[in-house]
Amino acid sequence: MAPIQILMLGWEFPPFKSGGLGTYLFGFTKELNKLGAKIIFIMPYTGKKMDYDFIKIVQADGIDMLGISSSLTPYAMPSEWLGGRRGLVKSVYGWGFFEEVAYYNARAVQIGSMIKCDVIHCHDWMTMPAGIALKRILGKPLIVTIHSTEYDRTGNLFPNARIMAIERAGLLEADVVITVSNYEKRQLVERYGIPSEKIKVVYNAIDPERYRRTEVEKYINDKIVLFVGRLTIQKGCEFFLEAAKKVLESIPNVRFVIVGSGDQMHALIQKSIDLGIADRTHFVGFDPDVTKYYSIADVFVMPSVSEPFGLTPLEALACDVPVIISKQSGVSEVLRNCLKVDFWDTHELANKIIALLNYKPLHDELREKAKREITRFRTWRDVAEECMQIYKAVI
Amino acid sequence: MRIGRFTFFDIGGEKDYFDEKQNLQYLERIVRKCYMPTNRLILDLISETSGAFKVNFSITGTLLEQLEKHFPNVIESFDEMLASNCMELFCETYYHSLSFLISEEEFSEQVKMHREKIKEVFNVKPRVFRNTEAVYSNDIAKTISKLGFKAAITEGCEKILGWRSPNYLYKAKDVPLLLLLRNYRLSDDVAFRFSEPSWKEYPLTADKYAYWIASTPGDCINIFMDYETFGEHQWPETGIFEFLRALPKEIAKHEHLEFALASEIVRKLKPKDELSVPMFVSWADIDRDLSAWLENKMQRHAFDELKSLEAHVKKSKKKELIHNWRLLQTSDHFYYMCTKWFADGDVHKYFNPYETPYEAYINYMNVLNDLKARVGKG
Numbered sequence: 089m090a091p092i093q094i095l096m097l098g099w100e101f102p103p104f105k106s107g108g109l110g111t112y113l114f115g116f117t118k119e120l121n122k123l124g125a126k127i128i129f130i131m132p133y134t135g136k137k138m139d140y141d142f143i144k145i146v147q148a149d150g151i152d153m154l155g156i157s158s159s160l161t162p163y164a165m166p167s168e169w170l171g172g173r174r175g176l177v178k179s180v181y182g183w184g185f186f187e188e189v190a191y192y193n194a195r196a197v198q199i200g201s202m203i204k205c206d207v208i209h210c211h212d213w214m215t216m217p218a219g220i221a222l223k224r225i226l227g228k229p230l231i232v233t234i235h236s237t238e239y240d241r242t243g244n245l246f247p248n249a250r251i252m253a254i255e256r257a258g259l260l261e262a263d264v265v266i267t268v269s270n271y272e273k274r275q276l277v278e279r280y281g282i283p284s285e286k287i288k289v290v291y292n293a294i295d296p297e298r299y300r301r302t303e304v305e306k307y308i309n310d311k312i313v314l315f316v317g318r319l320t321i322q323k324g325c326e327f328f329l330e331a332a333k334k335v336l337e338s339i340p341n342v343r344f345v346i347v348g349s350g351d352q353m354h355a356l357i358q359k360s361i362d363l364g365i366a367d368r369t370h371f372v373g374f375d376p377d378v379t380k381y382y383s384i385a386d387v388f389v390m391p392s393v394s395e396p397f398g399l400t401p402l403e404a405l406a407c408d409v410p411v412i413i414s415k416q417s418g419v420s421e422v423l424r425n426c427l428k429v430d431f432w433d434t435h436e437l438a439n440k441i442i443a444l445l446n447y448k449p450l451h452d453e454l455r456e457k458a459k460r461e462i463t464r465f466r467t468w469r470d471v472a473e474e475c476m477q478i479y480k481a482v483i
Numbered sequence: 484m485r486i487g488r489f490t491f492f493d494i495g496g497e498k499d500y501f502d503e504k505q506n507l508q509y510l511e512r513i514v515r516k517c518y519m520p521t522n523r524l525i526l527d528l529i530s531e532t533s534g535a536f537k538v539n540f541s542i543t544g545t546l547l548e549q550l551e552k553h554f555p556n557v558i559e560s561f562d563e564m565l566a567s568n569c570m571e572l573f574c575e576t577y578y579h580s581l582s583f584l585i586s587e588e589e590f591s592e593q594v595k596m597h598r599e600k601i602k603e604v605f606n607v608k609p610r611v612f613r614n615t616e617a618v619y620s621n622d623i624a625k626t627i628s629k630l631g632f633k634a635a636i637t638e639g640c641e642k643i644l645g646w647r648s649p650n651y652l653y654k655a656k657d658v659p660l661l662l663l664l665r666n667y668r669l670s671d672d673v674a675f676r677f678s679e680p681s682w683k684e685y686p687l688t689a690d691k692y693a694y695w696i697a698s699t700p701g702d703c704i705n706i707f708m709d710y711e712t713f714g715e716h717q718w719p720e721t722g723i724f725e726f727l728r729a730l731p732k733e734i735a736k737h738e739h740l741e742f743a744l745a746s747e748i749v750r751k752l753k754p755k756d757e758l759s760v761p762m763f764v765s766w767a768d769i770d771r772d773l774s775a776w777l778e779n780k781m782q783r784h785a786f787d788e789l790k791s792l793e794a795h796v797k798k799s800k801k802k803e804l805i806h807n808w809r810l811l812q813t814s815d816h817f818y819y820m821c822t823k824w825f826a827d828g829d830v831h832k833y834f835n836p837y838e839t840p841y842e843a844y845i846n847y848m849n850v851l852n853d854l855k856a857r858v859g860k861g
Binding site: 334425428436446448449454460461 | 490491492779780781783784785822825826838839841842844845848849
């Protein structure tokens with residue numbers, strides 16, 4: 089049998105990445121290739137060279153179109169693009185956000201329609217218009233993986249109707265929809281009306297070798313509670329701060345470190361001042377080297393409002409940090425040795441942070457048992473194998 | 484008694500440790516599903532067989548208190564069984580506790596408390612002892628012998644028997660205490676495997692079970708299980724009640740078989756051999772040791788903290804405080820903290836009201852810290 093040819097569409101790939109998708113695609117496609125699949129990956133132009141032996145990356149650069157490039161990420165709110173407040177990302181195509189998305193998709197269709205493939209695989213809404221068009225042009229089955237929906241990204245507040253319409257169109261057109269958790273599957277059934285028989289769950293994985301606790305000089309004796317994530321409503325950092333306030337009322341010598349940036353940063357800093365804990369909270373901004381923060385942390389918290397999966401707790405555990413995670417997350421379905429809370433229950437979150445700081449046997453036991461769990465956790469090989477089954481079933 | 488939700492912020496706030504309302508709900512359920520229907524069935528069987536059917540019960544002091552208060556009809560039906568001379572009560576620690584690990588003094592007090600409670604409620608004196616979760620060792624044997632017991636029951640595991648059979652009477656090392664050993668295979672056939680479709684003997688019928696017993700060599704076969712097996716662990720739909728109802732009839736078909744109370748066995752039989760048990764054994768899981776309650780760091784730490792309060796709690800002379808400290812010795816609290824199966828996601832049969840063993844530990848430690856503050860040690 090000839091190797092399966094996969095035409096894959098996405099919007100980031102290492103070293104260009106802003107969220108978890110890049111990490112996912114890297115690990116996933118590498119293993120997929122080992123299973124004998126040939127992958128051609130079309131992504132927006134990044135200006136970065138990407139040469140890998142396990143995947144052919146085509147950047148929708150439009151060299152014949154003035155050499156313009158894009159740095160699309162779905163986390164930029166359209167208001168930022170159109171309103172000119174371009175802190176996070178900058179528009180390089182020169183148009184508005186949706187126009188850029190449309191441009192990328194048009195180019196992806198141009199490029200993709202010339203590619204011979206057995207199956208088309210799209211990741212998230214930004215690539216869906218192209219996926220739908222290519223399915224019709226090439227007459228090949230379409231697989232759509234949802235890593236997050238508009239509901240997740242906006243924490244269920246003010247989802248953008250235009251984006252949701254694109255998501256729904258892609259989900260309906262897809263032959264099979266893959267979600268990264270049952271939590272996310274439910275979201276698609278309940279909020280988008282997608283029949284559950286069409287949705288397959290393929291959980292994320294981790295490459296534990298990539299994350300290791302390192303020796304980092306720590307100049308203070310205070311215990312450190314860590315948050316890592318984009319500062320958007322979705323990630324629930326405000327609940328982290330509210331819990332911090334409660335913890336500090338009982339144990340003053342604790343510091344709360346927040347790694348990440350986003351449109352909520354200003355509001356969150358203001359909140360820490362209003363709560364009177366600004367001297368104990370440290371906003372360090374975005375830093376690609378997260379391992380050094382894991383390495384000095386005593387507790388890691390992921391208080392997400394709506395998290396399709398959530399890879400950061402696995403990274404923290406690989407670095408020997410016990411984690412508290414929101415029950416409103418996909419990872420809570422597969423991770424056993426951790427503490428779980430409802431994101432809004434800041435009282436319970438504080439209770440658990442204090443327990444981890446005060447009760448050493450709990451800290452030790454969780455760290456030990458979680459470490460064992462992480463080393464035996466799902467790998468990208470499992471993800472690739474499960475997706476391969478799905479490809480084979482639709483071809 | 485299960486502990487209610489108790490956060491760090493409740494410490495020092497004079498909140499109750501045990502959620503009365505929730506505990507009452509659990510009790511109501513178990514009374515309805517198990518105690519009442521099974522007691523009624525047992526009473527029927529006793530009268531139908533003109534007293535040939537016999538049972539032993541082990542009922543903790545904690546449960547007796549609750550039943551007296553909320554379900555006196557359950558007490559009455561146990562009373563009725565006792566009046567038929569076909570039921571006998573074991574003695575244990577009042578609180579179903581791990582007190583044998585706290586101190587000999589504490590353990591003895593709890594055993595005496597239980598003996599007195601049984602006297603008070605049923606006006607009988609138990610003669611045979613069974614420790615919490617059938618935990619036993621040479622040291623425990625010494626203490627219970629000193630307390631006046633003639634016999635005890637523990638787990639008939641290979642660990643202490645070696646090549647020997649559990650189906651005989653034995654004696655303890657160095658002290659005049661006779662030992663009954665639980666036949667765990669025949670007991671677990673009913674308690675665990677009864678409704679397991681993948682078991683090759685499924686479905687288990689009373690005639691088959693009676694036949695197994697009849698063809699088992701030995702003097703006595705001790706079948707001992709959680710009472711909740713009837714109607715709770717095994718739901719009525721599994722046919723567990725029909726099984727029990729048919730059992731005496733099927734046993735009666737084998738002439739060499741008869742039901743007996745523990746004290747009758749002890750009176751009639753001679754011990755075959757002496758058993759030395761230097762290490763603790765129990766009836767828990769495959770390890771048959773204390774590791775279900777005291778294995779990981781959390782369990783050990785929580786227990787050490789609990790133990791360290793003994794002198795302070797007793798010195799306070801406050802009844803309520805001592806009572807609460809003893810309720811915290813109940814083995815279940817430590818069982819909920821067990822990570823042996825949980826950590827690796829193994830399928831296991833054990834019940835845990837907490838989502839994880841970690842939560843069980845956090846809640847327990849918060850309560851213990853409150854107790855510490857109450858005795859002025861916090």
